[in-house]
Amino acid sequence: MKAYRTTQTALRALRRNPMRATLTTLGIIIGVAAVIAMMEIGSGSSAAIEKTIASMGANNLMIHPGTASSGGVSFGAGSVMTLTPEDSEAVGKECPAIRSVTSVVRVRTQVVYGSKNWVPLFIYGVDPAYLDVRDWTNMAEGETFTDRDVRNANKVCLLGQTLVRELFESKSPIGKEVRIKNVAFRVTGVLSAKGANMMGMDQDDIVLAPWTAIKYRVAGTSASTVNQSSASSSTSSGVNSLNKLYPSSGASLYPVPSETQAADTPQPVRFTNVDEILAAARSTADIPAAIKQITDLLRQRHRIHPGEPEDFSIRDMTEMAKALTSTTGLMTNLLLCVALISLVVGGVGIMNIMLVSVTERTHEIGLRMAVGAQARDILRQFLVEAVVLCLIGGALGILLGHGGSYLVKLFLHWPIKTSPGAIIAAVLVSASVGIIFGYYPAWKASRLDPIEALRYE
Amino acid sequence: MQLIELKDIYKTYYIGELAIPALRGITLDIAQGELVALMGASGSGKSTLMNILGCLDHPTSGEYWLDGREVSRLSADERAFVRNQKVGFVFQNFNLLPRTSALDNVMLPLAYSAEHLPDRDARQRAVEILERVGLGDRFHHEPSQLSGGQQQRVAIARALINRPSILFADEPTGNLDSHTSEEVLRMFQQLNEEQGITVILVTHDANIARHARRIIHISDGVIDNGAMSGHPQSEAAKAGGAK
Numbered sequence: 001m002k003a004y005r006t007t008q009t010a011l012r013a014l015r016r017n018p019m020r021a022t023l024t025t026l027g028i029i030i031g032v033a034a035v036i037a038m039m040e041i042g043s044g045s046s047a048a049i050e051k052t053i054a055s056m057g058a059n060n061l062m063i064h065p066g067t068a069s070s071g072g073v074s075f076g077a078g079s080v081m082t083l084t085p086e087d088s089e090a091v092g093k094e095c096p097a098i099r100s101v102t103s104v105v106r107v108r109t110q111v112v113y114g115s116k117n118w119v120p121l122f123i124y125g126v127d128p129a130y131l132d133v134r135d136w137t138n139m140a141e142g143e144t145f146t147d148r149d150v151r152n153a154n155k156v157c158l159l160g161q162t163l164v165r166e167l168f169e170s171k172s173p174i175g176k177e178v179r180i181k182n183v184a185f186r187v188t189g190v191l192s193a194k195g196a197n198m199m200g201m202d203q204d205d206i207v208l209a210p211w212t213a214i215k216y217r218v219a220g221t222s223a224s225t226v227n228q229s230s231a232s233s234s235t236s237s238g239v240n241s242l243n244k245l246y247p248s249s250g251a252s253l254y255p256v257p258s259e260t261q262a263a264d265t266p267q268p269v270r271f272t273n274v275d276e277i278l279a280a281a282r283s284t285a286d287i288p289a290a291i292k293q294i295t296d297l298l299r300q301r302h303r304i305h306p307g308e309p310e311d312f313s314i315r316d317m318t319e320m321a322k323a324l325t326s327t328t329g330l331m332t333n334l335l336l337c338v339a340l341i342s343l344v345v346g347g348v349g350i351m352n353i354m355l356v357s358v359t360e361r362t363h364e365i366g367l368r369m370a371v372g373a374q375a376r377d378i379l380r381q382f383l384v385e386a387v388v389l390c391l392i393g394g395a396l397g398i399l400l401g402h403g404g405s406y407l408v409k410l411f412l413h414w415p416i417k418t419s420p421g422a423i424i425a426a427v428l429v430s431a432s433v434g435i436i437f438g439y440y441p442a443w444k445a446s447r448l449d450p451i452e453a454l455r456y457e
Numbered sequence: 458m459q460l461i462e463l464k465d466i467y468k469t470y471y472i473g474e475l476a477i478p479a480l481r482g483i484t485l486d487i488a489q490g491e492l493v494a495l496m497g498a499s500g501s502g503k504s505t506l507m508n509i510l511g512c513l514d515h516p517t518s519g520e521y522w523l524d525g526r527e528v529s530r531l532s533a534d535e536r537a538f539v540r541n542q543k544v545g546f547v548f549q550n551f552n553l554l555p556r557t558s559a560l561d562n563v564m565l566p567l568a569y570s571a572e573h574l575p576d577r578d579a580r581q582r583a584v585e586i587l588e589r590v591g592l593g594d595r596f597h598h599e600p601s602q603l604s605g606g607q608q609q610r611v612a613i614a615r616a617l618i619n620r621p622s623i624l625f626a627d628e629p630t631g632n633l634d635s636h637t638s639e640e641v642l643r644m645f646q647q648l649n650e651e652q653g654i655t656v657i658l659v660t661h662d663a664n665i666a667r668h669a670r671r672i673i674h675i676s677d678g679v680i681d682n683g684a685m686s687g688h689p690q691s692e693a694a695k696a697g698g699a700k
Contacts, residue, residue, distance in 0.1 A: 005568050016556040367552045370513060371566040371615070372541020374534040450513050454552070 006377070010384040013364075017357075024353040025393040028433065031346025032397025032426045033404060035339040039422035040405035042335040044415035050284075050328055055135035056198065058320035059099075059284055063091075063277040063294060066311035081273035082311040085211070087301060088127070088277045094297055097290035099282045102127040103274040105211045107219045112179040113167040120163055121205040123180065125214025126278075131191075133280040142174045142189030145210055153212035157185040160206035161193045178207075183217050185209055198320070211274065284321045284328075291316065346393070347433040354386055354441035365445050366453025379446035386438020387431055394430030398423055459522075460622065460655055461487040461510065466519035466529075468505050468678075479505040480516070481678040487657070489622065492649040494658045494669035502678040504627070507659045511544050511625045512536040524622065541570045545616025545624045549631035551608040553600040553615075560596045563587055563614045570619055586614045590644065606637035613644060623655045624648065630665055642668045 014021045068079040085103045092101040105125035110117050124130070128144055131137045137144075145156045157178065164173055173187040185207075194203040209218075257265075281290040291314050298312055358365070365378055373381075402418070409416045468480040479502045487493055497503035508514040509521065512528060515536070521529040528539055540546075553562045563583040567574060574582075587596060590610040600608050609629060616624055626645060630638035642658075646668060649656045658669055666672045673683035 009568050012557065012561065016554070363552065364554060367554070368565070368569075369537060370511075370540060370546050370552075372537050372569040372619075374537040374569070376534070377569055451508050454513075454548070 006380050006384050007388070010381050010388055013361075013381065014385055014388065020353065020357060021389060024350055024357075025389050025396070027346040027349025027353075028390050028393030028430055029346075029397045029400060031342040031433075032394045032430055033401035034342040034397075035426050035429075036398050036401025036422060037404040037408070038335055038338050038342075038401075039419055040402065040416045041408055041414055042331060043419050043422075044405075044409075044417040046328055046331040046335075047417050048415045049331070050324060051135070053320060053324045053327065054284075055194075056317075056320060057134065058317050058324045059281045059287065060133060060317060061098075061279045061281060061287070061290055061294065062315045063087075063279065063298070064313050064315070065273070065275075066309070066313060080311060082302060083274050083277055084272060085274055087298060088274065090297060090301060091277060091279055091294055092129070095279075095290060095293040097281055097286040097293055099280045100129040100132040101277060101279040102130040102133050103211050104130070104276040104278050105215045105219060106275045107181070107214055109181040109218065111163065111167065111207060112182075113173075113176065116167045118163060118166045120160070120207050121201060122160075122203075123207045123209070123214065123218075125209055125211030125219070127211060130208060130278065133278050135280075136191060136194065138192050140190045140192040141172060142187070144189055150210040150212050153216055154210060155183060155185045155213050155217065156188045157207050157209040157213075158189045158191055159187055160191050160204035162202055162205040163207060164190055180207065180209070180214075181218050183213075185213070215272070215274075284324050287316050287321060343429055343433055346430075347437040350386060350390065350433065351437035351441060354382065354438055355444070358382065358441045358445040361445075362448065362453045362456040365448050366450050366456065369448070369450035370454060375446040378448075379442045382442030382445050383435065383438050386442065387434035390430040390434030390438070391427070394427050397430070398426055401426075459486045460489040460491075460524055461485065462520075462522040463510075464520040464522075466506075466509065466516045466521065468502075468509060468514070469517045479678055480509070483519070483675075483678075483680055485673065485680060487655065489655055490649070490653045492646065492656045492658075492668075492670045494660060494666035494672045495675065496660060496663065496666045496672055497675040498661055501676045503659055503661075503675050505678075506675060507625055507627060507657070510623075510657065511546060512539045537569075541566060541619060543621050543623060545613075545619070545621040547609065547612050547616050547624065547626040547629045549628035551600070551605075551612045551632070553608055553611055555601065556599055558597045558599060559587060559592060559603065559611045559614075560584070562600070562611055563618055565615060566619050583614070583618060586617050587611070589617075590614045604637075605633050606640060609633060609637070609641050610644070613641075613648075617648070617654075621654070623657065625657050625659065627659045628661070629658065630660075630662075638665070 063083065065080050065082045068075045083103075088101055088103040091098055095101075103126065107123045107125070108119070109123060110119050111123070127150055128146055131144055139158075140161070142158075144158060145154065148154075149156050157180070159167075159173055159178070163178075164170060167173070167178065168176070173190060175186065177184045177186050179185070191204070191206065191208070197203050279290065279294065281287045294314055295310070299310060302311055304310060368378060368381075405416045408414050463483050463485040466480055466483040466485075467478070470477045470479055483506060495503050495507060505514070509516050509529075512523070512531070513536070515531070516529050519529060520527060523539065524543060528536070531539065554565065560580070560583050563586060564579055567579045567582075584596065587593060590613055592607060592610055592614070595603060595607060595611075598607075600611070603611065609632075613624075624645070629645070630641055633641060642665065645656050645658065648654050656669075658665065660666055671683060674681040
């Protein structure tokens with residue numbers, strides 16, 4: 001009841017001088033509006049920058065098979081085949097810090113269309129999630145392949161811009177068939193341009209296909225073979241229908257074993273391996289957690305005892321991640337500084353006008369004291385007035401700031417990002433600005449002597 | 458029992474090292490239901506005395522019994538409470554809040570006392586009092602829309618809203634013409650006679666003091682005459698008023 005009365009009194013006092021109230025509020029309105037607009041535009045820009053850097057692969061984690069060594073001779077990364085597509089699936093399912101994950105099977109071979117041919121830098125057999133991992137989901141044309149294509153080892157592929165230029169002279173390749181090592185793949189989509197990566201390699205020089213199709217129909221083994229003529233025919237002849245049309249690899253050098261012979265000398269059953277698992281962490285901050293989770297998971301899956309070396313290695317883009325973190329940090333701090341300055345300016349404005357207001361209303365204060373207001377009643381009234389002004393200013397400021405940043409988005413096409421946190425913070429901060437900067441004038445008012453206040457002209 | 462008993466009240470102001478005595482040993486009784494004029498030239502100490510009587514200030518030394526309670530040593534907040542409950546003030550320049558309706562002005566003291574009182578009852582009480590002072594048709598007028606006499610009547614209504622036992626009027630007619638002065642003074646007499654409210658008129662004007670039944674003269678911080686109720690002087694004042 002008391003609080004209600006005080007608020008009512010404060011509101012009435014504010015209504016008595018709307019001009020002064022408006023001017024006082026203006027400082028806070030502008031302050032909060034600046035904060036909100038800054039935060040929205042800033043965090044929009046920040047998110048855009050973050051996204052750009054992330055699209056370069058800053059959040060990516062590359063899991064490679066481990067090193068084989070024999071008699072002290074190490075064969076280098078990837079010389080054993082320890083990663084399986086099931087590992088990749090498990091990483092996707094069981095590591096919460098991982099946004100998405102894909103198996104990667106690499107081949108290096110010729111791609112033919114009509115009378116043109118080209119050896120792309122990258123021919124990757126992947127899961128559809130690859131595009132998400134690489135932040136590459138917006139296609140220039142057509143659509144991506146699906147998990148079903150992966151399951152069926154369908155011969156479909158996506159082409160990078162460079163291939164479209166080289167093989168199709170920039171005409172639409174959708175629905176056409178290209179031959180990858182004499183296997184016909186239907187083009188379902190064209191990737192958007194991505195340009196060179198940090199090492200200057202053309203990332204658009206790429207063919208993406210279901211990893212099963214690359215693995216079983218093209219590669220045979222994971223060994224890269226640039227030279228098509230030397231490709232082994234033993235694994236791909238079964239599926240490659242084109243071999244009949246182009247019997248270049250038909251001549252077998254070795255006698256084909258009969259079924260009986262094959263049964264007599266059983267080959268060890270080899271699990272399907274992939275060349276690499278590519279994962280994307282949810283954010284840069286999640287990378288260490290993601291590495292830990294993947295390590296634990298794969299050690300468990302590969303049954304590696306504690307103390308034994310891992311048969312895989314995980315690499316992250318430390319350099320890029322660092323750049324990303326420092327950029328984001330810089331932006332946030334910058335915004336915070338600007339926001340604080342404008343709020344302090346608004347707060348000082350409130351204090352000034354409240355002080356003037358106390359002097360101007362000395363008579364009123366004296367009267368209120370004469371009719372029985374205690375010091376704390378006066379203190380409370382002026383404090384509530386300041387806080388009410390600040391809250392109203394805060395609300396209007398939020399609207400104004402939001403409107404402003406929306407206009408910026410509308411006319412300048414800057415990215416903005418509404419942040420509920422900033423709005424809550426703005427309300428809290430404007431209330432505390434009201435309390436902090438309203439306290440001194442209110443205290444001054446409450447300390448007035450009623451007799452002198454009444455006599456004051 | 459006396460409503461007001463002052464015993465040897467001193468009030469000294471200090472300006473730096475300099476002591477300025479404003480009241481020098483005031484002893485005074487005022488009974489419930491009296492209509493008293495406190496008279497003196499400017500600088501005589503009558504305003505200081507009124508401030509002490511009205512609990513706006515405390516004396517440097519001496520005892521002040523108000524309604525059976527010693528109030529001279531109360532803290533500022535306790536005095537504020539006493540003012541709210543027992544005392545009403547009417548000032549020379551009305552002291553109404555600008556741009557505030559008569560009704561809201563009258564309800565002002567309730568904000569500090571009657572937390573338990575619902576809004577509607579508070580309003581009702583203000584309406585009744587405004588009607589009693591003859592402003593039944595001016596509830597929503599702001600001070601700037603009212604004449605001086607009407608403003609002073611709003612101020613009286615405000616002083617009465619907490620049903621005080623004492624009403625202090627500090628030069629209540631100082632800003633009014635003689636005709637409205639007469640009306641306002643008659644209202645004080647009426648309040649005094651009909652409701653038994655003790656009224657203390659502070660004035661320098663003998664014509665106004667004449668409306669009181671008892672006149673206390675003060676000069677240079679001491680009471681010349683009229684200190685005790687039932688003093689022959691009060692009869693004389695009455696006689697003077699009747700002239």
